[in-house]
Amino acid sequence: MPADMQATAANDLISPDRREEVLAAAAECFMRRGYEATSMDDVADALGATKGRVYHHFRSKPELFFEVFRRAIFILIREAGVHETGPGHAADRLRRMARAHILCMMETQAFQRNLTLGVDLYRFGETSEEHKATLEDLMNLRRGYEDAFRRTFAAGAADGSMKALDPSLAMRTLLGAINWVAVWYSPRAGETRAHREKLAEEIVAQVLGGYLA
Amino acid sequence: MPADMQATAANDLISPDRREEVLAAAAECFMRRGYEATSMDDVADALGATKGRVYHHFRSKPELFFEVFRRAIFILIREAGVHETGPGHAADRLRRMARAHILCMMETQAFQRNLTLGVDLYRFGETSEEHKATLEDLMNLRRGYEDAFRRTFAAGAADGSMKALDPSLAMRTLLGAINWVAVWYSPRAGETRAHREKLAEEIVAQVLGGYLA
DNA sequence: ACGCGAACATACTCGGCAGTATGTCCTCGC
DNA sequence: GCGAGGACATACTGCCGAGTATGTTCGCGT
Incomplete structure (x- = not known):
């Protein structure tokens, strides 16, 4: 199961600044639920990823x-x-x-x-x-x-x-x-x-x- | 101009609508920190009280x-x-x-x-x-x-x-x-x-x- | 003077979330 | 073709906060 996820993730994206995607997803989440109500997991979910990815690009919420x-x-x-x-x-x-x-x-x-x-x-x-x-x-x-x-x-x-x-x-x-x-x-x-x-x-x-x- | 000012409770000193105080404190807290960021304890603190008082007047956040x-x-x-x-x-x-x-x-x-x-x-x-x-x-x-x-x-x-x-x-x-x-x-x-x-x-x-x- | 309920306070539970520690894969330089 | 590091995933911990259960006090009607 983890192998599948990584395979698909690696497949469909060449390299359009992955950090930027996280930022955009965060903006969307913050807008919808507000800052405090948004969990880091929410942001990750919006990306089809996990917290690991978010924390890799940004140190904290x-x-x-x-x-x-x-x-x-x-x-x-x-x-x-x-x-x-x-x-x-x-x-x-x-x-x-x-x-x-x-x-x-x-x-x-x-x-x-x-x-x-x-x-x-x-x-x-x-x-x-x-x-x-x-x-x-x-x-x-x-x-x-x-x-x-x-x-x-x-x-x-x-x-x-x-x-x-x-x-x-x-x-x-x-x-x-x-x-x-x-x-x-x-x-x-x-x-x-x-x-x-x-x-x-x-x-x-x-x-x-x-x-x- | 229907000033139906009947003498309602000459002095509200006895009960200055305690519920109203809670409401005002909540409004203040929600404004300052936002809805999610505000805890029920915050509202209580703003009143110099505890959660008990807040939950007595309002069923939930x-x-x-x-x-x-x-x-x-x-x-x-x-x-x-x-x-x-x-x-x-x-x-x-x-x-x-x-x-x-x-x-x-x-x-x-x-x-x-x-x-x-x-x-x-x-x-x-x-x-x-x-x-x-x-x-x-x-x-x-x-x-x-x-x-x-x-x-x-x-x-x-x-x-x-x-x-x-x-x-x-x-x-x-x-x-x-x-x-x-x-x-x-x-x-x-x-x-x-x-x-x-x-x-x-x-x-x-x-x-x-x-x-x- | 007694019981009763309103108006709180106190002391808990329990789930969720930020942050961390560690593992895994893939790529790239050499 | 190999070691290193980037780019994540997984598996935890610890705390904080909503909600609840249970006192406690005080005024009021009778």
């Missing part, structure tokens, strides 16, 4: 979660954050950022949901001193990403393309509206990228209206 | 959580939902609803945060059949509350006070923005009700802009 968290921010920065420096008025740049952000919420939902969970862990969490430090790093990454929105709101007030609002508050209401997408969005069968882009456009249109000049 | 959830919705319906039937254009009514909703997020944060948690439990939860039924009830309550916003968006399109948008999507983006308040808001020392009302007004002003005609 918190560290596994931190990696999911870090990945979530990196995706956001790469996909949406980059649009901060781009052509056009601040309003245009903000529109592109929001659009990309929403698409991330839909397409990497499992990772993005855990980003919210991590914030709670930070605000109230009772973690060891060592973990507190890395958690602090992660929160700084997140804060940096949020700052991109803050700065763009300020730039919008400066170049006249947007109303002069409190940039921090505007950032929060905007991110609230588009972060919430990850909460209610649930992919439909046979959905294409085009569908998602259209939905993202609609959301952006509704949400951005309140900030434009 | 899920049922305790369900009560927190139910309370959260009732508060929202009572404070914000009632403004659906009120004077003025749909835009005016929506404004009052949003304003009250935001104030709930700030003033009953512990309960409201758990409302979000409950949705996840519903979407992915692996609960017993019995709990699934009561959870279904709670989700219907929540859906009913959301419908009030949906209907008001539709009414706004009808009476011309608001843009003609997809009411469901508009409801989601709006509720996202204002639900998010419970995520980032953290009460400051010496803060008064007036401060909160002012903040709520600012948020409403920003957020509603995109929907108005």
